[in-house]
Amino acid sequence: MNPDRLQDLIYRGMGRAALKAGLVYDAYHPAGNAYPCSPANRFLQLRAAFNAADPRFVRANSYGHPLWYGVFDSAYTTPGDYLVERDSGRTFFIASQPPLLPVVTILAARIISLYRPSSPSGFGVQAYGGVDLATATPLLLNWPASMLDGGNGGGARYPGDLPSDVRLTAFTVLLPVLSFVVPRIEDLITDDLGRNFVVSSAELSELGWRLSVRQVAS
Secondary structure, X not given: OOHXXXXXXXXXXXXXXXXXXXXXXXXXXXXXXXXXXXXXXXXXXXXXXXXXOOOOOOOOOOOOOOEEEEEOOHHHOOOOOEEEEOOOOOEEEEEEOXXXXXXXXXXXXXXXXXXXXXXXXXXXXXXXXXXXXXXXXEEEEEEEEEEEEXXXXXXXXXXXXXXXXXXXXXXXXXXXXXXXXXXXXOOEEEEOOOOEEXXXXXXXXXXXXXXXXXXXXO
């Protein structure tokens, strides 16, 4: 069978399955670096369902695993698009649409902003020489992302630490591929919970960006 014909049949089959099992979602295609799920970026309404690598829908996803497989007609969507459930606001971004295979999506439960700090303006008794978020360059504003504990125990302990000393932990941030932004080490992140982070590593793969970030004091 012609691969294009087979892919078209898969699209139609997934769309029909979503009509039976899916909920109503709005699809958004980000334009610019701010508010990707704004009404101006909405281009499609569709039904979609999501499963945790189980097409029979007999088990839920486990804690700490943001990857879900999407069941919907993906003929009009592309990696980087967002799907937002109409009723609950539950948000996914499309990480990959491999031919003849399920659509890979990421549950984006947090809203983040990404900034690039400016150079220090001075030191000592002169102007403030540290990082000032007010002077940083915004790279992403109000962007849905996955943010989960990085699992490294929050960093090393030192001999002088007291038992009650708190170690600021690490997190993993997942974002879609972004053609207009390249995150790098020492970029700053804020989230919708009021927390602050600094990027310690940035990896780009076919599924998008994976950032290791360290929480910092507010």
